[in-house]
Amino acid sequence: MEKVYKSEEEFLKDYDSSMYEKLSMTVDILIFSISSEEESNYRKTDKKKMSILMCKRDNYPFKDKWCLPGGFVDIKENLDDAPIRILKNETNIDNIYLEQLYTFGSVDRDPRMRVISTSYMALIDKNRLNNNLSKNAAWFDITFYEDKNNIIDIVLDNGNEKIKFKIEKILREKTTDRYSFKILENKDIAFDHPSVILSGMERLKNKLEYTDIVFNMMPELFTLGELQQVYEVILGKKLLDPAFRRIIANKVEKTKFMKTGGGHRPSYLFKYKK
Amino acid sequence: MEKVYKSEEEFLKDYDSSMYEKLSMTVDILIFSISSEEESNYRKTDKKKMSILMCKRDNYPFKDKWCLPGGFVDIKENLDDAPIRILKNETNIDNIYLEQLYTFGSVDRDPRMRVISTSYMALIDKNRLNNNLSKNAAWFDITFYEDKNNIIDIVLDNGNEKIKFKIEKILREKTTDRYSFKILENKDIAFDHPSVILSGMERLKNKLEYTDIVFNMMPELFTLGELQQVYEVILGKKLLDPAFRRIIANKVEKTKFMKTGGGHRPSYLFKYKK
DNA sequence: CTAATAGTGTCTATTAGACAGTATGTT
DNA sequence: AACATACTGTCTAATAGACACTATTAG
Numbered sequence: 001m002e003k004v005y006k007s008e009e010e011f012l013k014d015y016d017s018s019m020y021e022k023l024s025m026t027v028d029i030l031i032f033s034i035s036s037e038e039e040s041n042y043r044k045t046d047k048k049k050m051s052i053l054m055c056k057r058d059n060y061p062f063k064d065k066w067c068l069p070g071g072f073v074d075i076k077e078n079l080d081d082a083p084i085r086i087l088k089n090e091t092n093i094d095n096i097y098l099e100q101l102y103t104f105g106s107v108d109r110d111p112r113m114r115v116i117s118t119s120y121m122a123l124i125d126k127n128r129l130n131n132n133l134s135k136n137a138a139w140f141d142i143t144f145y146e147d148k149n150n151i152i153d154i155v156l157d158n159g160n161e162k163i164k165f166k167i168e169k170i171l172r173e174k175t176t177d178r179y180s181f182k183i184l185e186n187k188d189i190a191f192d193h194p195s196v197i198l199s200g201m202e203r204l205k206n207k208l209e210y211t212d213i214v215f216n217m218m219p220e221l222f223t224l225g226e227l228q229q230v231y232e233v234i235l236g237k238k239l240l241d242p243a244f245r246r247i248i249a250n251k252v253e254k255t256k257f258m259k260t261g262g263g264h265r266p267s268y269l270f271k272y273k274k
Numbered sequence: 275m276e277k278v279y280k281s282e283e284e285f286l287k288d289y290d291s292s293m294y295e296k297l298s299m300t301v302d303i304l305i306f307s308i309s310s311e312e313e314s315n316y317r318k319t320d321k322k323k324m325s326i327l328m329c330k331r332d333n334y335p336f337k338d339k340w341c342l343p344g345g346f347v348d349i350k351e352n353l354d355d356a357p358i359r360i361l362k363n364e365t366n367i368d369n370i371y372l373e374q375l376y377t378f379g380s381v382d383r384d385p386r387m388r389v390i391s392t393s394y395m396a397l398i399d400k401n402r403l404n405n406n407l408s409k410n411a412a413w414f415d416i417t418f419y420e421d422k423n424n425i426i427d428i429v430l431d432n433g434n435e436k437i438k439f440k441i442e443k444i445l446r447e448k449t450t451d452r453y454s455f456k457i458l459e460n461k462d463i464a465f466d467h468p469s470v471i472l473s474g475m476e477r478l479k480n481k482l483e484y485t486d487i488v489f490n491m492m493p494e495l496f497t498l499g500e501l502q503q504v505y506e507v508i509l510g511k512k513l514l515d516p517a518f519r520r521i522i523a524n525k526v527e528k529t530k531f532m533k534t535g536g537g538h539r540p541s542y543l544f545k546y547k548k
Numbered sequence: 549c550t551a552a553t554a555g556t557g558t559c560t561a562t563t564a565g566a567c568a569g570t571a572t573g574t575t
Numbered sequence: 576a577a578c579a580t581a582c583t584g585t586c587t588a589a590t591a592g593a594c595a596c597t598a599t600t601a602g
Contacts, residue, residue, distance in 0.1 A: 175487050245583090
């Protein structure tokens with residue numbers, strides 16, 4: 001029978017924390033940014049892409065595969081502080097938008113030992129980075145196509161290497177919007193990181209509609225055309241100009257600056273209105 | 275310098291998993307249901323309340339305080355399976371709606387040792403329970419009031435005991451909807467469970483609007499008035515009848531059954547249309 | 549009859565979708 | 576002049592909010 005203690009001090013002195021077998025905890029960070037691909041036609045504006053940062057693993061397990069930046073949570077570190085520390089090391093930037101995504105804890109997700117991992121999503125404007133990424137890290141442009149059967153094809157492209165995976169969104173409950181992800185094809189990505197990528201993309205899409213989250217990926221000044229392109233690339237569909245402008249009208253503020261030189265009518269630069 | 279292995283087998287044989295100090299993982303489950311309070315006036319319909327299940331702690335730490343049901347994640351158990359197992363033990367019901375809420379991992383959240391805890395939200399129709407709760411568990415009706423400064427007063431009432439706490443919602447980022455919770459007053463609830471309760475309430479409110487999640491808390495057959503009351507008690511505001519009926523019109527199906535005996539016009543019973 | 553809830557009709561205000569039009573830079 | 580994008584006007588369709596009205600029961 002369980003002993004009943006008279007005070008908390010007495011209880012804690014006696015407490016044997018090895019009763020349950022312990023495990024390791026990591027965090028994975030899905031960092032989103034926007035990149036521009038230059039057009040050959042001088043008149044066309046640069047095509048925007050969504051991109052994520054990945055690292056090449058240089059040891060087992062999953063040697064030579066790509067994974068999201070991450071690392072172990074220190075025993076004396078708050079969980080939510082771990083991604084901040086890792087981002088600081090990886091990209092040398094503080095003050096990044098970060099939010100917790102989901103905690104993945106399948107028994108077999110790491111062949112070394114039992115590891116549970118909390119994933120985070122970060123949003124940045126890549127241009128503010130001082131290009132000193134660690135040399136095994138690279139930005140991948142991400143394009144996706146979802147068919148009517150909830151099967152999603154993803155292509156990641158870092159300029160040298162194109163990697164693909166296929167994943168199925170499975171509605172977990174008839175009554176809600178929760179999906180779990182079943183990886184159908186994947187050769188190049190480590191751990192369960194394809195699921196993390198999909199979770200983040202879904203979260204980002206949803207939040208675009210009811211928050212101002214997108215401005216974390218934008219430079220200080222931007223044209224409405226650029227902002228619209230970012231929306232379109234995240235949502236995966238074209239938007240109509242007047243509708244878009246109505247929606248974002250009270251989120252942005254016109255400045256006196258203009259962007260010229262595009263071979264077409266110049267546009268005002270806007271900034272985020274808090 | 276890190277050794278580079280020739281194969282994954284070789285690497286794993288050599289791997290020392292004690293490199294990082296390990297920790298314990300628990301899950302906490304916030305179980306929502308709806309209860310009815312009988313009215314003295316025979317004509318009035320029962321007043322609906324939102325309620326949650328809590329357990330009284332019979333040992334340190336937090337002896338004699340109330341906490342959410344939960345427990346340690348087994349070293350050989352998938353994270354998402356732990357709340358299923360615990361719910362089965364606690365309420366003897368399978369097949370309950372469950373979703374992961376948030377993972378709390380402050381260093382000092384448990385005085386015994388380092389524990390990180392993933393919280394889950396469960397929704398049930400309390401009337402389907404075979405009233406064999408463990409004897410230290412009780413349902414608490416929950417009422418809340420939020421003022422203009424994002425300070426929320428919560429009262430929990432299990433019939434014998436009324437417990438209160440006060441918590442502040444702090445907007446973590448200007449650009450989004452993420453809050454963290456600062457506990458302002460709390461005498462009776464263990465751990466960081468006030469924050470878990472608030473997270474769940476926020477999640478439930480949001481999902482009410484864009485999913486069919488509410489039907490997990492409803493009996494097979496219900497009147498539209500009852501359904502509307504459940505919406506109202508979760509959202510904390512009155513809804514207009516015609517607007518409500520338009521919104522749920524294509525989620526429900528009229529049956530041939532009616533509810534009579536209320537001293538007023540009888541109403542049709544509806545069921546969830548999948 | 550009365551109190552109480554059930555259920556509907558309809559007007560108005562707001563928002564979303566669609567399309568066409570005008571404006572203005574660079575080469 | 577031609578192209579490409581910037582930006583606006585306006586019609587229509589769909590949705591949300593508000594209020595008033597009718598219906599039907601137990602006591």
